[in-house]
Amino acid sequence: MNNGSFSILLFFLSLALLSCRQEEANPMEETHYELDVPAGFPYPDIPEDNELTAARVALGKRLFYDPILSEDSTISCASCHKQALAFADDVPISPGVKGRLGFRNAPTMANVAYVERFNKDGGVVKLDLQPVVPIEDHNEMNLPLQDAVARLKDHPDYPEAFLKAYGKEASPFTLTRALASFMRTLISGSSRYDLYAGGKTSAVSEAERRGLTLFTGRAGCANCHAGFNFTDDNFRNNGLYEIYEDPGRNRITLRPEDEGKFRVPTLRNIALTAPYMHDGSLPTLESVIEHYNGGGTAHPNKDTLIRPLQLSEEEKASLAAFLRTLTDSTFINNPLFGKE
Ligand code: HEC
Ligand code: HEC
Incomplete structure (x- = not known):
């Protein structure tokens, strides 16, 4: 083999390697998720850094129902936001970890995609940030966000689900974005x-x-x-x-x-x-x-x-x-x- 053909071979070899690597590093599935918006409802605003995809919604749903996000793995988002109750609860104050009580009634998640300022006092301005509150709140799930992320990274199959959804590993950013993506699908308009x-x-x-x-x-x-x-x-x-x-x-x-x-x-x-x-x-x-x-x-x-x-x-x-x-x-x- 002369020098020229050897370098061409090297070139193709590295090209092949590169494309394999890219596939491994970015298995992100970008299938657009179209919200089912009832007549008379506007299409909700979706943030540019968190476009809705099927993989993000699926990951968010799994996290919403998973007690892994609480200190002692007993409480999930759905402990206080129950589907049968339109994602609200039937008690004045819902207990968090170790039976601790906060001071407000759990609200519905129906049409939360349309809310502009979250919580009853409007203290949180982005749905993509709101999940930090319950995860870290002493009276709710009481788990530092970094610990929640560490658990998800150690988990047998969450890492793959995060790669599919965001092309990135679990982080405070991807964790909260996934939960928000699921919550945006909770649209109610068929009464x-x-x-x-x-x-x-x-x-x-x-x-x-x-x-x-x-x-x-x-x-x-x-x-x-x-x-x-x-x-x-x-x-x-x-x-x-x-x-x-x-x-x-x-x-x-x-x-x-x-x-x-x-x-x-x-x-x-x-x-x-x-x-x-x-x-x-x-x-x-x-x-x-x-x-x-x-x-x-x-x-x-x-x-x-x-x-x-x-x-x-x-x-x-x-x-x-x-x-x-x-x-x-x-x-x-x-x-x-x-x-x-
Ligand atoms: C001046 C504005 C205003 C008017 C008028 C008003 N509401 Fe409200 N309503 C509110 C606010 C604000 C709250 C939340 C109060 C709170 O969280 O303590 C609320 C809460 C409620 C709730 C409880 C919702 C929940 O999820 O806990 C119901 C039910 C309700 N209103 C029904 C009515 C009905 C029926 C009328 C007419 C008779 C009415 N409201 C008139 C402002 C209003
Ligand atoms: C222990 C019960 C409890 C748990 C667990 C809980 N929540 Fe909540 N949630 C509440 C209460 C109470 C509020 C009202 C807080 C306020 O107004 O200050 C709330 C408010 C919200 C809101 C704001 C809705 C609005 O209309 O402003 C969102 C979004 C939300 N929760 C999502 C979640 C997610 C996601 C999780 C899981 C990571 C979760 N919650 C876990 C009790 C709970």
Whole structure:
């Protein structure tokens, strides 16, 4: 072999080696995951550094249901965010590791892809960062993020799943992004109310329709619980207390005018997510309606929209009946969202 052909051979050999290596180092699967967005819903914003792919959603789902992310491997995200309850819980305060209690009621994950500021006080501004809070919180999973990452790196098959999803190993970045990807798929918009809104008049009863008329009309609920997701994404004081133990939005802004203000929550699947309010203090929809009907307690920040409503017993019952039409049984039974 002369020098020329030898170097050509070397060239092809190294090319072959290089391409093998590349395949090994980057087995990332980039199959785009298209969200199933109901009529009347916008397509949610997806961050550029975390495009949705099937592998990311699958990894996030597995992590969401895996107690490996808690100190003693007893608590997963799904311990407090249960699919049958629209990814909320049925107790005022859900226990974390060692039965420890935090101070707020676990919210639904339905349509969390549309939320702009997370937690009831809006203290977290990106869904991609939110999972750090429960994983590290002393009262929730109590595991330093670096320890969670170390466990995932040591695991028999998580490393491959991370490579497939991100072309990178487990890290605080990929762990939180994967969880966010799964949560973005949790879209709920197939309730009886949606059928009705889509033109199927028979999907709701007379009483439920009267409840909807009150909701958007005289009872004023839709001023705050507005739009396709029944929230105006604002922070408001709905007159629950005269003195707030949990200052709400004020915890973040420290402004006196934000005391007792909480993010207006979605009302989708509301019949499944009792007890209600930031602290889970109202046990039933009936007690919520009594609260609003009474006009709330005196607080300097109470919203001017909260005032005595003078609803009759029949009107209260219709309002509650309307709220129950927001239950989406497809959502809570969807195997794509459930534990395998
Ligand atoms: C011990 C119960 C518990 C566990 C475990 C838990 N959460 Fe939560 N979650 C809550 C509570 C309570 C809140 C409300 C916190 C607040 O408003 O300050 C919340 C809020 C959230 C929010 C914000 C939703 C919104 O509408 O603002 C997201 C997203 C979330 N959790 C995701 C997760 C993920 C992902 C995990 C697992 C890594 C997890 N949670 C584990 C109880 C829990
Ligand atoms: C001024 C704005 C405003 C108006 C008007 C309003 N709400 Fe609310 N609503 C809120 C806020 C803010 C919260 C959250 C309070 C908290 O977390 O303590 C809330 C919470 C709720 C909850 C509990 C949600 C949960 O997940 O815990 C229900 C149910 C509810 N409202 C129904 C109604 C109904 C029915 C009406 C009309 C009678 C109404 N709201 C009127 C702002 C409003």
